[in-house]
Amino acid sequence: MNVLWILLLPMLGIMAPLITARMGRTACAWATAIAPFAALVILLRQTPKIFAGEVDTWWQEWIPSLGLNLSLHLDGLAYLFALLILGIGLLVILYARYYLSERDSMPQFYASLIFFMTAMLGVVLSNNLIQLWLFWELTSISSFLLISYWSYRSDARKGARMALAVTGAGGLALLAALLLIGHVAGTYELREVLAMGDTLRFSDYYPIILVLFLLGTFTKSAQFPFHFWLPHAMAAPTPVSSYLHSATMVKAGVFLMARFYPVLADTDFWFIAVSLTGMATLLVGAYTALFKHDLKGLLAYSTISHLGLITLLLGLGSDLAAVAAVFHIINHAVFKASLFMAAGIIDHESGTRDMRKLNGLWNYMPITATLAMVAAASMAGVPLLNGFLSKEMMFAETLRQDTLGALSWWIPLLATIGGALAVAYSLRFMHDVFFNGEPIDLPKTPHEPPRYMRVPVEVLVVLCLLVGIFPQFMVGDLLNAASGAVLQRPVPEFSLSIWHGFNVPLAMSAAAVTCGALIYINRRHLFQFQGQFRELDAKLIFEGAVQQLVQRMTAVHEWIENGSLQRAMFLMLLLALAMMASPLFSMLAVEGLRPQIPTNWVVTFCTGLLIVSTILTVWWSHRRLRALLALSVVGLIVSIAFAYFSAPDLALTQLSVEVVTILLFLLALFFLPQHSPALDSSLRVIVRDLGVATLFGSVVGTICYAMLTRPLTSISDFFLANSKTGGGGTNVVNVILVDFRGFDTLGEITVLGIAALGIYKLLARIALAMPSADSNGIPWSKERRSVLLALVSQSLLPLALLVSMYIFLRGHNMPGGGFIAGLITAIALIQQYVAHGVEWMKERMPINYQALIASGLCIAILSGVGSWFFGHNFLKTWYDYFYLPGVGKFELASAMVFDLGVYLTVIGATLLILANLGKMTTSERLRAGDQ
Amino acid sequence: MTHLPILPVLVPLVTGALMLIPPFNEVNNRQRALGTLASLIMLAVAALLVITVDRDGTLLYAVGEWQPPFGILLVVDRLSAILLLLTSVLVLAVQLYASGGDDAEGRFFQPLLMFQAMGIQGAFLTGDIFNLFVFFEVLLIASYGLVIHGGGKQKTAANLHYVILNLAGSALFLIGLGILYGTFGTLNMADMARVASSIEGGDLTLAKAGALLLVIVFGLKSAMLPLHFWLPKTYAASPAAVAALFAIMTKVGIYSLWRVHGAIFGEQAGGLANVALPWLWPLAWLTLLMGIIAVLASQTLRSLAANLVIISVGSLLLMVAMPSEQTTSAGLYYLLHSTLATALVFLLAGMIVAQRGKAEDRFVAARAVSQPLLLGSLFFVAALALIGMPPLSGFIGKALMMKAALQQGEAGWIWPPLLLASLAALLVLSRAGSTLFWRVRDGKPGTAQAHPLQLVGVGVLLLALVLMVVGAGWLTDYTAAAAQGLYQGIDTRVLPTGGAS
């Protein structure tokens, strides 16, 4: 339970700086420190239990199907890291209070910092693989916020992005690795997984797991060749650097390697991959550090180098090496944090970090100089300081491995060279900054920092000394506990003392110090040599690579998506063709066994006519009015076909829709260009399209024929049987429409209504280009109203309305119904618009068509909802027969009400569409016509 | 309560109709309040349905009380219930956002929104394949109207492509339905699932052709490669609120694939079993790949978000292409997440465009937004969700899908694109965010402020995303049960024994 609070308190603490934002900087810092401090107290109270080897856990089910639970544990390793995170974190909070200037947003900084701290604590305390990953990603995200804190600076933005990209990519690999581990282990609980080392190591997945896992950890811990992001993360404020690059962020990768040491290490693959990478990083980092003129740059590469060292130790695979690794994690965190803070003080008080300008600061800030030099000496591995101890252990361990066989001696040699380089750059840090003459062109006159800004450095440097001098007392138990957690077995004997006698590691240390000093003294030659090579800026390369990637992808994308509808349509139809045709190849006979209807002359005429008019529609598609006429013939024949094949309702619907469509087409013709080229594409494209079209048509025709000639057993007998008895109508099609499947019809009229609204929207604020002459250049006739047309249309109106009523009323029993009747009424009214014009109609028939649509819909819905009050489902219909003397028997049905809704909606929608288009043009025409 | 299943269709329909007649026919606070009320009712209904279905099992509602398969049957199982909930959350968010002023940029926004909701919810509800077509058309025609809201060349051009492609799609849908009715003789999906295994001979061939045609139709809706061309343009051109609502449009296609190709042409379908898979697999994979390419090529926030939709579609299609309870469950969770997250980004993009002057949402240095901290934080959160980074629900969905793929033994094919997609999103979104909010050209920021209602709309989505994380345990159990229910099919006791077919 305590472990939960260690995580929860900082998590809640994120709010503290935000709440106290207005209370002043000191208050904000204090408030921020409360939660981590409390967590630290809780952590420290666990010390005896941890040192006794107990593990505190907390578990809460969260997402069982994912294997993700809220699961925390506090063992030695977690304790060590939590201690570093909270302890150094508190020092950084104090330090940042003085480091940040007035114009920096303190709450934002502290909130991000605590967010990061929480994430880091989550990583080390997680006892669930996926939860661990969750916090791992949160460290990437929160570090992004910290690095980009000065977001107005380009280098901060780019550095942050690069860090996020690299660690984010690694994070994804890690997710894959963790999922695989969980899959192989059968559990995602870390402590259970840790007990399954052999299962994992002998699994087929092991190599891929290891590769993915190492990708995750190496990127996070800035191992070669993924180290390039780290120096650019130095664009962050120095408190951030001192936190991220000493105790936390970059240590997360190392932590993870240590954490999974029991299950993934102890194979040759592990040894080769981890130790060699570590060695390479150690050397590359140390060597590069030597040439950095920027203080923080030097420290950054030194960090890389030390991370390489820890990785190397973990890679060696021996238990003592692991102990050394853990020890060095502690030591590095302590001295590197203090060094960054010192560098920050120097920067803060002198205005630069350039070592070429910084000289002789000893005279200006002696205390800071002393502190920094002690820490740097620890970094160099000078005896009596903590760095010395872990380095000696490392040298000792490099001598013990033999996996490389006869070439195994390379490893200690290279390690010594690394040590020498470390001495060299540490010397440079000390000598170049604090001695080496007088400062050059400093923006400010340097002086000691505010008192409390130095306190964190002092604390850390004292720790360096104490650990260096009294190692066993200071960290013996801690190291034991942490190493035990890493190894998951009893820790081997190790001795933490300053003096082990004259031995090879001591000789190696001596050699390193000597060589280091020599290298530093002769640095001019080395600088000259290095000067030949162009310095590569990883940021530029990375940005360039990303831009290259974006450009390439943009090119590919534009090549694929050229914005052409024709291509999209072609691909869609081609795919449809392929998918539709693919099963047909396995069809044995197209023709089925259903008896066919004998054909006759008239049908042949009509089929021929249909085909000819279809072809004409295509042929004339650029002679637009002609195409429309041909299309009308097609529609006419389709209607006749419906009538012929026993579908009178369809014939009626098709006919009336046809006419309205033609009216719409005519409107379109008027506003669209009158001419278009006969060949709108190249001949190749046309032939290609013709080919696809022909194939498509033949496939659809084939399927149609195959279907027509096969018998069908369908659910329709039910409709025929129940239409009269259940729906009260003899026109089964209509009963299906208003009753059996009335819901479809409701949707259908809604579609019609919405279409009308959409069209109304389309016509809003449209500036229509009206041609003043037809396609032959003949100006339009000046006669607005033809007498004969107007009169006859007028006299036909009542007749047409009567017909529509006739068709509406008998629809339930005979061909007809609300939809057709509605269209007839609409057409009759449109005919008035055509004959008399919009103005005339508007004066005499001020109907709000959209209200008509709405009322139609509402009536249809009400007829359905009405059945609720009789305890029935929506659209349950009712009908009955009544008898009136003199009139006889007649039927009343609720379906008629529904049909009335359909009727009104259709009228409203059709007229809204057509009359509004007319209305738009009228005003235009009045202006254009007067000229 | 017995009429609960039909309310998701009726409430928006009635509201939409009311918004055409006085006193609600003007764009004013009265109309907006009505819209909010309707959205809240829909949300309540959907929540109630989810609870009821989770407790009592599938709800069936025979419209007109005609016994299935003859009448139209509404089916509320766990799958449709949760999608209804998703829709209503989205509609509420969009309605609130648009009520902040965007709805006044043209006519009929609120009624069209309601009709669109009706179409989407109807498509999720119906258990009848032709009725599905009808609701597809309802949601499409409403979306045609919504895309052009506010007017402008870009919208018109995008809408033209969108409309024409979808009209062709509708034609293919009808041909497919024709073939299916011509071979199955029934339209009720549960009944079709029952009949499917008995189809053989020439009918089998025809039915396959029909089933495959429907893949095209649903693929077009869901923006499967190479049917995705309409999507980036349309989403990027649409007004923010509409684009946000559209986040669910592709999901309707995915849902239909599950319903039709998972349940009707699934494992039990005899000769028709899994007929779509050989096509779906490569196309889904390529869709994901295309999404990655497109995301990397994105130049504006809205097109980026649109291309992220393609990635999510690709991922989901891969889940569809490996039908199993795990993949479906994982896909369903991811579907909920990706819909909400994309919608969030589109809404944000709307506010950013409004504040950023002529540069709109292009990734170039421009004047600062007037509310950098607010929009920046929101963007940051939304970006995390989209990339699939914790703490928002994206990572859960991604991990679930990866796990499901691993269980199917397909991790080698599916993990790399899934992970690459996240990486691409990470690269581009971090670039996008730092450019939009940090690369500020000198000069005074604008004065445009986000309307409080817009923020409430965004808040609704954020809250939903957070709830998806907090309640992930319950939700994943639910999605697992939903997936199980999908493949079990509807209880055939409601179908007539023997029947006409």
Place this chain on the structure above:
Amino acid sequence: MLDQVLLGVAVLVGLALVLNAWRLIIGPTVTDRILALDTMYINCIALIILLGIYFDTSLFFEAALLIAMLGFVGTAALSKYLLRGDIIE
């Protein structure tokens, strides 16, 4: 007998349809084509009535009635288009 007569008359009407279609194709002016289309509408009425007689049903009556009404609307609109361009002004 009546059936043969009907078939014969239907063939006559069909032939008329084809001739009208021919006029529709060759034009030469668009007014010719509109006239041809108008006539085809009327021919179709004949065809449908014949169908009604042949199948001995009155179910086709509405279709014929509608063609009579709608053919006129179409022709009027087409002519108006030629005259004024804008059919609803």
Place this chain on the structure above:
Amino acid sequence: MEFSFAIAVGFLTAAGVFLMLRGQTFPVILGLTLLSYATNLFLFASGRLVINGAAILGSSENYTDPLPQALVLTAIVIGFAMTAFVIILAIRARTDLGNDQVDGRESALDISAEYKSRKERRES
């Protein structure tokens, strides 16, 4: 008869598909219309062809399948709504984009023709 019907459907489909692939709005809409005729006939065909069997009870002995008819009716109405929308959209596009190309930009052929004419004008 079935054969004629299938041929007609095939022709309508082919013509529709071909026109759908054109680059101007008007032919595309024509194509959509033809295609919707084809699909309506196809959907209708799913109930098989029957003559003299209209689904009006009491009008004949063998009734045709009424269900596809109802479906086609719905499809016709929806198709009508869609056609209406797309026609007006084409008008809107022409107004907004200045031409009637589906992509809103002049086709390659137009551009080359314009280029040629401009060149000729320069030369003369």
Place this chain on the structure above:
Amino acid sequence: MIKRLFPMPIHTLILLLVWLFLNDFSVGHLILGFIISVGICLIAAPLMDEHPTVKRPLLALRYALMVLLDIIKSNFEVAVRVLSPNASLRPGMVALPLDLEGEFPLAVLASTISLTPGTVSVDFSEDMKWLYVHVLHIDTEEAVIHLIKQRYEQPLKEIFAC
């Protein structure tokens, strides 16, 4: 009141008659047809312009029958013309001076002309004083004008009493 309920009594009557034609002559349909006819006239009334009404219905009936016979007769004539060689045709335009006044009577005249022997009304002059007629075969122009004026215009003048 009655005027408001039956704005177009003749139309109402015709509609009722047509309704009965369409359905059957029964009491039920008489009532239903009456309601519908009245309703339609109420809706359509605002869309109808005022026209001179038929003053002599019997004469109108006779006129209708005469036209019907003329139509039949004209058809045989036209059939002959159609089937004889084109060279023997002598088509032409005729401008018909009008005595008749009022749009409605003129419309009836024009329609009649179009339906009857070898003539099609083409257009009115703007002042409605002339009707242009296309004639399939002209022997003499005067004969055409005389025939139309005597046979059709005169009775119409009487019918509409103008």
Place this chain on the structure above:
Amino acid sequence: MSLVEWIASFLLVMGGVFVLIGAVGMVKLPDVYTRLHAPTKATTLGIGCILIASMCLHAVRGEGFAIQELVISLFLFITAPVSAYMIAKAALHRRVPMRDGTVNMALAEQARERQSPTAVPGSATQQPSE
């Protein structure tokens, strides 16, 4: 066959023939103005015959006295002249040429402009100059 059926058959054949003659006229006649005559008359009458035949047959076949078909004829008789009128107007408007040798061809232009004829009709000046 009953008497009614004989009559009906006769009417049907008449109708068919007239419809065909109308179509033949459509193809054969020389210009659009002359072609107008064919459908407005021949076809209308043809339909009329067929409709009457239909009425007769329905009456005999026991469906009662159904004179619905009269309504179709009513529509046709009202609309056919207007269709012809509109088409003729359109043809004039587009200056569709009349056949050479058309009497009073000059009147076409005046009809197009809807003016009164410039000279008294029937005078020699109106004769076409052949």
